[in-house]
Amino acid sequence: MNSGSDARDDVILEIRDLEVTFHGDDGSVQAADRVSFTVRRGETVAVVGESGSGKSASVLAVLQLLPRSGNVEVRGSVRLDGRELLDADRRTLRAVRGGAVAMIFQDPMTSLNPVVRVGKQLVEMLREHRYPGGRRAAERRAVELLRVVGIPQPELRMRQFPHEFSGGMRQRVMIAMAIANEPSLLIADEPTTALDVTIQAQVLDVLRDAKAATGAAAIVITHDLGVVAELADTVVVMYGGRVVETGSAEEIFAAPRHPYTIGLMAGLPRLDADVDRLVPIPGSPPNLADPPPGCRFHPRCTLRAGRDVCATETPELREIAAGRRSACHFTEEISAEETAAEAARVSELTGVPLTGDGR
Amino acid sequence: MTTSALTPAGTPAGSSMGRAGGEILRVENLTIHFPVRSGLLGPRQTVQAVNDVSFTIGRGETLGLVGESGCGKSTTGLAVIRRLRPTSGRIVFDGRDISTASRSALRPVRRNMQFVFQDPAESLNPRMTTHEIIAEPLRIHGRYDAAGPAKVAELMERCGLDPRWSGRLPHEFSGGQRQRIGIARALALDPSLLILDEPVSALDVSVQAQIVNLLVDLQRDLGLSYLFIAHDLAVVRHISHRVAVMYLGRIVEYGEKDQIYRSPRHPYTQALLSSVPAHTPAERNRPGRIKLTGDVPSPLDPPSGCHFHTRCPKAIDRCSHDDPALDLRGGRQLVACHLAEPGADHQTQGER
Numbered sequence: 001m002n003s004g005s006d007a008r009d010d011v012i013l014e015i016r017d018l019e020v021t022f023h024g025d026d027g028s029v030q031a032a033d034r035v036s037f038t039v040r041r042g043e044t045v046a047v048v049g050e051s052g053s054g055k056s057a058s059v060l061a062v063l064q065l066l067p068r069s070g071n072v073e074v075r076g077s078v079r080l081d082g083r084e085l086l087d088a089d090r091r092t093l094r095a096v097r098g099g100a101v102a103m104i105f106q107d108p109m110t111s112l113n114p115v116v117r118v119g120k121q122l123v124e125m126l127r128e129h130r131y132p133g134g135r136r137a138a139e140r141r142a143v144e145l146l147r148v149v150g151i152p153q154p155e156l157r158m159r160q161f162p163h164e165f166s167g168g169m170r171q172r173v174m175i176a177m178a179i180a181n182e183p184s185l186l187i188a189d190e191p192t193t194a195l196d197v198t199i200q201a202q203v204l205d206v207l208r209d210a211k212a213a214t215g216a217a218a219i220v221i222t223h224d225l226g227v228v229a230e231l232a233d234t235v236v237v238m239y240g241g242r243v244v245e246t247g248s249a250e251e252i253f254a255a256p257r258h259p260y261t262i263g264l265m266a267g268l269p270r271l272d273a274d275v276d277r278l279v280p281i282p283g284s285p286p287n288l289a290d291p292p293p294g295c296r297f298h299p300r301c302t303l304r305a306g307r308d309v310c311a312t313e314t315p316e317l318r319e320i321a322a323g324r325r326s327a328c329h330f331t332e333e334i335s336a337e338e339t340a341a342e343a344a345r346v347s348e349l350t351g352v353p354l355t356g357d358g359r
Numbered sequence: 360m361t362t363s364a365l366t367p368a369g370t371p372a373g374s375s376m377g378r379a380g381g382e383i384l385r386v387e388n389l390t391i392h393f394p395v396r397s398g399l400l401g402p403r404q405t406v407q408a409v410n411d412v413s414f415t416i417g418r419g420e421t422l423g424l425v426g427e428s429g430c431g432k433s434t435t436g437l438a439v440i441r442r443l444r445p446t447s448g449r450i451v452f453d454g455r456d457i458s459t460a461s462r463s464a465l466r467p468v469r470r471n472m473q474f475v476f477q478d479p480a481e482s483l484n485p486r487m488t489t490h491e492i493i494a495e496p497l498r499i500h501g502r503y504d505a506a507g508p509a510k511v512a513e514l515m516e517r518c519g520l521d522p523r524w525s526g527r528l529p530h531e532f533s534g535g536q537r538q539r540i541g542i543a544r545a546l547a548l549d550p551s552l553l554i555l556d557e558p559v560s561a562l563d564v565s566v567q568a569q570i571v572n573l574l575v576d577l578q579r580d581l582g583l584s585y586l587f588i589a590h591d592l593a594v595v596r597h598i599s600h601r602v603a604v605m606y607l608g609r610i611v612e613y614g615e616k617d618q619i620y621r622s623p624r625h626p627y628t629q630a631l632l633s634s635v636p637a638h639t640p641a642e643r644n645r646p647g648r649i650k651l652t653g654d655v656p657s658p659l660d661p662p663s664g665c666h667f668h669t670r671c672p673k674a675i676d677r678c679s680h681d682d683p684a685l686d687l688r689g690g691r692q693l694v695a696c697h698l699a700e701p702g703a704d705h706q707t708q709g710e711r
Contacts (some may be wrong), residue, residue, distance in 0.1 A: 022508065050563040051534075096552030166654040196427035197590065198651045201634035204652065223564060226636025230643055253639040260565075267568035269597035271635050273619070277575070284533035300565075 001047045006213050007194075010185050013039040018076035020057045020066065029155075029288045031057035033241040034076075036317070039185065044211065044218045046232035048225065049284050054241035055221050064088075069208070081184070099129045102178035103218075104188040108170035111177065112162040122146070122180060124146045129181040145176040146286055148213055149206050168199035172206055186211065187219040192227060204230050210230025225268065229253060239298030240286045243317055247324040257326040257334050259303040281303055295329065301333070305329055331344055360639050383552050383584045384439065389448035391434055406658050408434040408609040412448070413685075416552065421585040423599030423616070424578055425592060425631075432588045435552045439586060440474050453551065457558070468498055475546035477557035482640035485527040489515070489540055490525035496547045510547070517580075518543040519573060535566035539573065546577070552584045560591060566703040571598060571652065596620050601618040604628045606668040608658055610685055614692020622701045625688055627667045646699055665696070673698050 016053050020032035032054040037046050049055040057066065062085065066072045078085045080100065088096070097103070105111055113121055122142035123135065131138045139158075146154035149172040162170055171191065178186055191207065192200040208231065211218055220231055228235055230247040237258065245258035256262045263281035283300040286292055292299050298310035317327040328334075391409040396402070403618070409431040416422045425430045437443045439450055441457060450458045457468055473496075476482040483492055493511045497503040512522035518539040529537055538558065545553055560569040571594060579584055588686040589595050595602060596616060603613040604625065623629045630649040637643045651670050656662055662669045668678035677697055685695040 050565060089454055098633055118657070152689040168654055196655070198427060198630060198634045199654065201648075202652070204636070224636070225564070226638070229637040229640050232640070254640075264565055267565060268638075269568075269571070269593040269595060270638060271593040271632065272638065274617075275597060281565040282569070282571060284566060285563055285709070293649035359446055 003265075010040050010178070011038050012041045012043075012081060013219075014077070014079045015058070016077040016079075018058055018061060018078065019074070020054070020061050021073040021075075023071040023073065027289060030291075031288060032061065035238070035241075036244055037236050037243060037246060039217050039219060041184065042211075042215055042217055043233050044220060045234045045236060046220045046222060046228040047236045047238060048222055048228050049238035050223055052285050052288055054288075055223075055238045057138075057221055057241075058238070059189070059221050061086075062187070063091055063101060063103070063302055064093060065103070066137065071236075089300055095129075098125060098177075098183075099181050100183055101185045101187060102181070102183040104171075104174055104178050104191050106190040106193050107261040108167075108174040109162065111174055112170065114162050117159055117161055118146075118165070119143075122158075122173075122177060125177050125180045131181070141180075145172070145180055148179070149173070149176045149210060150202070168195055168203060171195065171199075171203050175203075175206055175210050179214050179216070182214050185214050186214075186216045187221070188218060189221045190223070191220065193224065194224070207231065216349075221222050225265065225308045239290055241288055242296060242327065243325075244297065245325065246317070256329050257320055257324060258297075258328050259301045259334070260297045262334070263300075263302070296325070303328070303333060318324060363369050381418045382415050383418050383420075383451070383453055385451040386415070386435075386439065387413050387449040387451070389413070389438060389450065390446045391431070391438055392444060392446045404659050407608050407661055409438065412608075412610050413611060414603050414610065416584050417600075418584055419549070419582045420451060420601070421587050421597035421599045423580065423602040424586060424588045424605065425590065425595050425602060426591060426605035427655060429607070429658060431608040431658070433556055435605075436474070436586060436588050440469070440472055440554055442474075450582040455614045466500075470496075470548045471550050472552045472554065473550040475538075475541055475545050475553055475555045475558050478561045479534065479541045480529065480561075482541055483537060485529055486528050487530075488528060489520070492529070492540055493525075493544045493547055496544060500548060502530065502548070514546055516548070517577070518545050519569075534562050535568070535569055538562060538570050542570075542573065542577070546581070549581075549584070550585065554586045554588070557590070558587075558593060560589065560646060567594070574598060574630050592632060604631065607656065607661050608710075609695065610644075610693075611667065611668060611695045613685065613694060618690075618692045624688075624692065625667075625692045625696050626673050626698070630670075630672075665668070682684070 016036050017030055018035040022029045022031060025232065037045065046276055047059060048057045051246050060066050061074045063080050065312065066142050074086060080096065085099045089303065103111065119142055124136045126138040131141060138225055143154045143158060151157050151169060153171055165173060188207065192203050195203060203310060211331055220227065222228060228249065235247060235252040237245040237260065239260045245256065245261050253311055256265060266279045267281060269275060269278060281300050286296050294311040294313055298304050301310065304310045315327045315329045320326050345355050389409055389412040393406040393408055412435055414422060424435060426432050434443065438445050445458055448458065449456055452468055452472060460468065490511050493514055494503055497507060497510065500537065511525060515522045515525060520536065520539050520543065532540065559570050564568060567685055575598065578585060581583050586646055587595065587598055599616045602616050602619045603610045603612060604627065606627050612619060612623065612628045619628065621672060623632055630651045633648040649672060651672050656669060664680045665678045665683050668674040683697045685693045685697045688694055688699050690699065
């Protein structure tokens with residue numbers, strides 16, 4: 001992303017200086033602060049962060065999906081295929097949602113109508129976006145979509161209601177709805193968080209297959225680094241409403257260059273090895289109603305070593321290598337030797353050579 | 360089943376950190392069935408939540424109880440602390456059979472056995488101060504005396520909370536701090552066993568490791584025993600000495616942590632471990648991953664024979680009618696599978 005050499009028409013979504021502020025009785029909360037990233041055609045971008053990191057607010061703002069009641073202020077620019085979405089009218093947005101851009105939520109019941117048969121919902125979704133060939137053709141396509149997402153006996157399932165599906169099967173139905181109109185961008189918000197691990201593995205496969213079948217790009221919003229490792233080409237790490245690090249998934253996992261990303265990965269227990277003691281990040285994520293000044297991670301940062309600039313100046317998200325950006329005043333101190341050694345270790349453990357461009 | 364294989368002493372030595380020896384809890388053939396009615400006048404049915412479950416926990420030891428939702432792991436935890444009455448089977452805590460003990464007989468037992476919940480926000484009274492929350496069990500058991508405030512302060516400190524915060528309400532704390540309060544309250548009566556039901560799964564990733572480390576430290580310093588109920592297999596590996604894997608109300612595999620994770624022998628354990636997402640993108644296409652098809656069947660109507668046979672990639676005809684017993688089968692952990700053979704070790708990811 002943003003490596004400069006890409007042709008403009010390779011970019012499907014460009015988010016520039018996005019600011020999302022919720023105004024409430026007790027003051028304002030800036031959920032997203034100058035968030036910028038791009039998504040190329042066919043690419044999977046994972047936006048990873050904890051609660052309050054701004055990951056959902058940023059991405060939901062793309063489709064103006066944030067609740068209007070809460071007095072939300074959204075500024076900046078979101079361009080889909082070159083067209084600005086933030087000032088788009090309702091009609092344009094309706095055509096975009098479920099058309100060029102489709103959403104997959106954590107809880108399928110938020111997007112499935114509980115009193116309408118699954119087949120009918122799929123057919124309506126197709127016809128609303130002018131699927132050619134009339135109702136019969138749309139019905140055939142709906143059955144085919146259920147088959148693509150691995151639902152057994154799709155003809156029978158067409159006639160059932162959402163509550164007759166298990167959690168994993170409902171998630172598949174939602175994926176089928178999402179890819180119905182061959183979107184160019186899928187947005188998945190914690191798509192497997194509510195699922196058991198064996199079902200999660202299935203749904204991740206379905207997502208991958210659905211992406212492959214449509215060639216869509218995807219933004220996956222998640223707190224789960226495992227989901228990132230499974231799906232992402234590119235990673236956007238968010239903390240306290242800001243993007244703190246971006247880069248290719250391979251590079252971010254092999255050699256993270258922001259202290260928060262490093263801490264996040266170091267604190268994870270491993271399934272395949274015994275770790276004597278976990279190394280947690282001290283403290284708690286910031287309260288966005290009263291964020292710390294300067295770098296929002298500075299109260300928890302071990303690299304800072306008491307230096308004032310971290311508490312006074314906001315570090316810019318700057319390019320540190322081709323395709324890599326980090327928002328840390330001292331990212332250069334995260335030793336190149338150290339990261340190279342770590343990369344070599346990971347490469348040796350996994351038997352997978354690490355290439356420079358990570359792709 | 361060979362009971363000797365169940366005891367901490369009877370299992371081969373593996374990790375032994377902090378284990379003082381002896382047994383604090385023994386659960387034998389625990390079965391819990393709930394009668395349910397589907398709809399107002401629907402037919403009476405029975406949810407077979409837990410079926411013939413047996414395990415032990417040694418002093419200073421952690422037993423990890425893993426499985427997916429509906430496998431009966433939380434129900435087992437609730438039965439151990441006797442929030443639920445077992446349909447059949449025995450629960451022996453510190454040498455005393457408490458399976459059918461009355462409410463008053465349970466009172467002194469409950470002091471020694473405490474429960475920590477998943478969501479600290481839901482388990483703490485929002486109107487009580489931190490001091491009141493932690494002191495409450497002491498008051499209930501008539502042990503809050505002149506030394507009470509000092510005891511509360513000590514508990515807070517031990518759990519990584521500043522005692523000066525004792526006047527604050529739960530909402531003034533972060534999720535991780537609230538879980539520390541929940542743990543401090545559970546420790547107030549100096550229990551010997553904690554039943555921890557998903558104690559870190561509601562927490563932010565960066566905070567989970569803090570709470571896991573706190574639990575490890577408390578066990579080392581206080582000699583606590585843990586029944587650690589969780590779905591996160593990596594966390595369970597980190598904190599447990601021994602592990603029991605449950606599927607649809609039954610234990611399907613049970614043994615030393617290292618055995619279970621390095622050479623799982625039950626096809627369900629193998630599938631569970633290989634379903635866990637990759638640790639790095641490079642492991643994405645690791646070979647030999649087992650993907651299960653289908654959903655977990657309903658505990659209202661579990662499959663005949665081996666409960667897992669409907670999803671098992673290795674099932675043979677016998678599995679559909681003959682229920683396999685949990686036994687050693689020549690290996691080093693207990694396995695409930697007709698096809699488990701000694702030496703047929705499945706290698707987990709990363710150890711190729």
